[in-house]
Amino acid sequence: xxxxxxxxxxxxxxxxxxEYELNVDPDALIENxxxxxxxxVEILKALYRQADILILxxxxxxxxxxxxxxxxxxxxNLRKEGKTxxxxxxxxxxxxxxxxxxxxxxxxxxxxxxxxxxxxTEELAEMMVGRQVLLRVDKAPAQPKGTVLSVKDLRVxxxxxxxRVKGVSFDIRAGEIYGIAGVAGNGQSELMEVLGGMRxxxxxxxxxxxxxxxxxxxxxxxxxxxRGIGHVPEDRxxxxxxxxxxxxxxxxxxxxxxxxxxxxPLMKNAAIIREALGKxxxxxxxxxxxxxxxKNFSGGNQQKIVLAREIEKNPDxxxxxxxxxxxxxxxIEFIHQEIIRLRDEGKAILLVxxxxxxxxxLSDRIAVMFDGKIMGxxxxxxxxxxxxxxxxxxIANEPDKPDWQAVEENLAAVEHGEAPKNG
Amino acid sequence: MDKMPAWADVVLIPLISLLLAAFLSALVILAIxxxxxxxxxxxxxxxxxxxxxxxxxxxxxTNFIFTGLAxxxxxxxxxxxxxxxxxxxxxxxxxxxMCLYVPWPHWTLAMLGSTVGAAAFGAMWALLPAYLQxxxxxxxxxxxxxxxxxxxxxxNYLLIGVLKPKGSMEPASAKFDPSFALPTFQDMFATPDxxxxxxxxxxxxxxxxxxxxxxxxxxxxxxxxGYEIRAYGWSQTGAKYAGISGTKIIVVSMLISGGLAGLxxxxxxxxxxxxxxxxxxxxxxxxxxxxxxxxxNHPLGVxxxxxLFGFLYQGGAELALWTNIPRELIVVIQALVILFxxxxxxxxxMPLERIFLALRRKEG
Numbered sequence: 001x002x003x004x005x006x007x008x009x010x011x012x013x014x015x016x017x018x019e020y021e022l023n024v025d026p027d028a029l030i031e032n033x034x035x036x037x038x039x040x041v042e043i044l045k046a047l048y049r050q051a052d053i054l055i056l057x058x059x060x061x062x063x064x065x066x067x068x069x070x071x072x073x074x075x076x077n078l079r080k081e082g083k084t085x086x087x088x089x090x091x092x093x094x095x096x097x098x099x100x101x102x103x104x105x106x107x108x109x110x111x112x113x114x115x116x117x118x119x120x121t122e123e124l125a126e127m128m129v130g131r132q133v134l135l136r137v138d139k140a141p142a143q144p145k146g147t148v149l150s151v152k153d154l155r156v157x158x159x160x161x162x163x164r165v166k167g168v169s170f171d172i173r174a175g176e177i178y179g180i181a182g183v184a185g186n187g188q189s190e191l192m193e194v195l196g197g198m199r200x201x202x203x204x205x206x207x208x209x210x211x212x213x214x215x216x217x218x219x220x221x222x223x224x225x226x227r228g229i230g231h232v233p234e235d236r237x238x239x240x241x242x243x244x245x246x247x248x249x250x251x252x253x254x255x256x257x258x259x260x261x262x263x264x265p266l267m268k269n270a271a272i273i274r275e276a277l278g279k280x281x282x283x284x285x286x287x288x289x290x291x292x293x294x295k296n297f298s299g300g301n302q303q304k305i306v307l308a309r310e311i312e313k314n315p316d317x318x319x320x321x322x323x324x325x326x327x328x329x330x331x332i333e334f335i336h337q338e339i340i341r342l343r344d345e346g347k348a349i350l351l352v353x354x355x356x357x358x359x360x361x362l363s364d365r366i367a368v369m370f371d372g373k374i375m376g377x378x379x380x381x382x383x384x385x386x387x388x389x390x391x392x393x394x395i396a397n398e399p400d401k402p403d404w405q406a407v408e409e410n411l412a413a414v415e416h417g418e419a420p421k422n423g
Numbered sequence: 424m425d426k427m428p429a430w431a432d433v434v435l436i437p438l439i440s441l442l443l444a445a446f447l448s449a450l451v452i453l454a455i456x457x458x459x460x461x462x463x464x465x466x467x468x469x470x471x472x473x474x475x476x477x478x479x480x481x482x483x484x485t486n487f488i489f490t491g492l493a494x495x496x497x498x499x500x501x502x503x504x505x506x507x508x509x510x511x512x513x514x515x516x517x518x519x520x521m522c523l524y525v526p527w528p529h530w531t532l533a534m535l536g537s538t539v540g541a542a543a544f545g546a547m548w549a550l551l552p553a554y555l556q557x558x559x560x561x562x563x564x565x566x567x568x569x570x571x572x573x574x575x576x577x578x579n580y581l582l583i584g585v586l587k588p589k590g591s592m593e594p595a596s597a598k599f600d601p602s603f604a605l606p607t608f609q610d611m612f613a614t615p616d617x618x619x620x621x622x623x624x625x626x627x628x629x630x631x632x633x634x635x636x637x638x639x640x641x642x643x644x645x646x647x648x649g650y651e652i653r654a655y656g657w658s659q660t661g662a663k664y665a666g667i668s669g670t671k672i673i674v675v676s677m678l679i680s681g682g683l684a685g686l687x688x689x690x691x692x693x694x695x696x697x698x699x700x701x702x703x704x705x706x707x708x709x710x711x712x713x714x715x716x717x718x719x720n721h722p723l724g725v726x727x728x729x730x731l732f733g734f735l736y737q738g739g740a741e742l743a744l745w746t747n748i749p750r751e752l753i754v755v756i757q758a759l760v761i762l763f764x765x766x767x768x769x770x771x772x773m774p775l776e777r778i779f780l781a782l783r784r785k786e787g
Binding site: 196197198217220221222223224225231233235238239240241242243244245249253254256257262265266267269 | 641645646647648650651653654657658660661663664665666667668
């Protein structure tokens, strides 16, 4: 009974998909599609229901650059058709390249609405935070010294028995920032967790020449800290901070067993509060009230609390995961400067970020992770977004078809547990 | 910002909940044809207006402080220890063994010994559930409640066999040496001209309970271990990040919790019964949950809530003695208090939060 209407729907879906270059097969199962593909199904769904307004909330967060480009080409076609598109994004570049009008929201209010052609990224950034912001990161060339961290053939198998990190090897030297780019979920988090002592792995890791434990009771966060590894975790809400703890309690989190803060089994709360106040002033945490709970600070200020704690401990190696996720543009500037300052003091820094811009502007060497492996290392001066974007989908050579298609085939293959088709 | 000031959370909400519970209780008393005003007067008269009434109230409160603290400590690690009943029974066994088989020269030493025995046995009874939770993921609520039954059965077995003196028909241990008897409030505070606390069972272990409150406060808010317990309670992944061992926190906080629950046996077994009896916990293990809930897991709150519940216990006994209101009704009133302060917390909290938000907006 439903047959006629189903075939009718299929026909019009196919037509729509073709018309807008969505490249969606109506009969494919959603679980078999890559994230970028799934997103296009969502768009198709909206078109099928004859939507005139399309709202996209951070649509490129989990896409490789090639997929993002493809998405924006589709959106461009829709705009030409007379559809209205509302794009919510934190990436100023997307705003400048693809939009006609831009509004800035700050603290729940629309602070400005301007024509995109009549504004600039600098002006937008200023409207977002209310002061001038330095968008470029200024840094001197790295002067790397001896090897601090050496990872060899690291493998991580998760609880479900799936291999998340498949034999990763790299070295980081003192005084350099080693950036790992990649779409979220390609093993970067697991790599960081092993280094930070939150997860077991196999392989060999040496820190300042000493072998470190990857399993057992000497592989926890305390042992890592004792070896001079600081860790700014990817998830500050659940890991880096205890949100219900006050700011001062958070400024020693992880280092709370240090002699400095101990008086027998008790803690020197007064001394910790003094220290917290100093850290908050030095890192410009607002408001600088140590007794305020961590959950009452904005994302940027929360991240500054974490950074103050980890950087001021002066670690030999600092692990930094997604340092600017959910952080306002003004705080991003500050956070980037602090990371570079630590590098210039001769410390080794491992930076993991899904923001390609961030990786490219901060790193002294860039590795790209895809499907649990490092696809290659590049010098940021001699690479571009397209090359890194293709590496993020496991494509090292020039593809023989449009970029986005090659990328999508590889991602879908990995999703199915097969080998990527395009090398 | 927080939605309302701390004092409102700590004082206003329990107070309103309590008034609501009292109001409903009044309706129930009306419904069975008695006067609620008279009943309330009788409860206050019996529990608070005479020193002997206070002696009973504080005796019950002592039990509730220990079991309430036990629940509170475990709760800071986000574990719901509802095995206070069983842990207290084992604590009783510890007290009995200490008092029956060790020839202490003085009651102070006997008290020290039974305190150690009670805490050790209570902690031991919490160890296995804690281990199972930490290593095998068996839920602490299930295991601790099962351990209550095991403890009751064990006590039964011991009291009709091993510990029962020859020739006795009663399921109870032999009387402890009279020199081990703990000084009651009457012994301590009454003078020939001013006979205070006559016949009341409150004894020196009330001060042990106060010391336990101080201990728990120091532990949770001033010590490194307490910092780790609370951190683990708020976020397990956070604890992992900081290198805090979950296994250690679960086991240690449950040991402390079980030890505190066990300590109530010093009050009931050595302080009052002076022998080990079957119903030595008097249900205090479960009341402890309500006490911790109402006391917001803070030692001071637990202390106040324990005194309130002590008042309800003692006032209830008075009601049953002097009126036609059955003792069971007191259970209803207690249940209402628990219902309003614990389960229906949000019913009072949410409107109150809205009021405070509105007030703040008006100011700003």
